[in-house]
Amino acid sequence: MRYSAKETAEKHERILTEAARLFRERGFAGAGVAEIMQAAGLTHGAFYAHFPSKEALASAALTHAFEQTNARRQADTGDPKQAFLDRYLSVAHRDRPGAGCAIAALGPEVARDETSRAPFTEQVTQMIDDMSERFTWGDARDAAGQKDRSRQNAIHLLSSAVGALILARAVNDPELSEEILASVRDSLAE
């Protein structure tokens, strides 16, 4: 049967949302089309009415995941940098990859999937620009070098956070895992 435009749009959104979650939880290769469609409350056959291929879905879901976490970052109160660090390097974030950073969940897989590299690059560029502008960086220098320094700091902070989260998730030992989160949090807050 044919459904109303509103209904269809809602289902499209559900597919995207569930895909963004499942891909982050299990990886692009680990989450199947049928599983995603079932999570969205549909059957597998309907998929190709919404996306031309799984690859295209991966690309769209990646952007969707970034937008979700971007919105959270924009909604932070208080010192933006500290708020980011506290949230990103938390046990809660470590334990819920499906709702968290797409870089930490899918980075290496994106590197191997040519189609998703473009949206990934766009989102990372935005993140770096945003953090570079909005975060306050301790080491003020001359006005000329200020901007470049902020950018370098933002890149370093993002890299550190991503690496720490990946390590904290992969490691088996809860003590070590929390030590990693705390160490990088402390190092970056200085």
Added chain:
Amino acid sequence: MRYSAKETAEKHERILTEAARLFRERGFAGAGVAEIMQAAGLTHGAFYAHFPSKEALASAALTHAFEQTNARRQADTGDPKQAFLDRYLSVAHRDRPGAGCAIAALGPEVARDETSRAPFTEQVTQMIDDMSERFTWGDARDAAGQKDRSRQNAIHLLSSAVGALILARAVNDPELSEEILASVRDSLAE
């Protein structure tokens, strides 16, 4: 036919080596048993004479990859920290994941594969201990806090390097990719 113990051991080693390479290049899910065996010069059926399952191979290949890169780190000359940064955050390392750091290539997948988490943890623990001891850290404090501070610094450095390499690989734009490597290299060398 039955082969000599020496021959068999060599083939076993070849399987491990090719698996360590292919898994880093394509991920655990992306590299198949048949492809690995072919790369090792054998057919797929012989696999189960060497490993009980693909999962067991993944675990063993992960350790093998760590040992390969550990050996390179131990062989570095000059300032160990600087040598590590120069090598780890190089374009050459970025472009050859199959010969590079297992954390950056497989970290998120390890987090989802319970079997490989134990060897991963062991290797990361060793890396942190080694870097904590052998690298020279600029900010000398009181002797009491010295050890903990080295450890925190080592964890931060490793996290930053891993995150930067993953970002540099996933990003589409060569300029941005090299900027990420250079930024984190400069930040950590200070």
Added chain:
DNA sequence: CTTTAAATATGACGGCCATCATGTATGTTC
């Protein structure tokens, strides 16, 4: 109101992949 187009469910197809079965030849062991 009629016609058209589209979103969905069901089901099928083909390919890939991990694993296992079997036969065989040959080191290894006693």
Added chain:
DNA sequence: GAACATACATGATGGCCGTCATATTTAAAG
């Protein structure tokens, strides 16, 4: 030297997965 054990190749099997075909139903278009 005879019996045994084993590493290998070939081939089969069963399952999963992405994609497509078809029928159905109904919103949308005219």
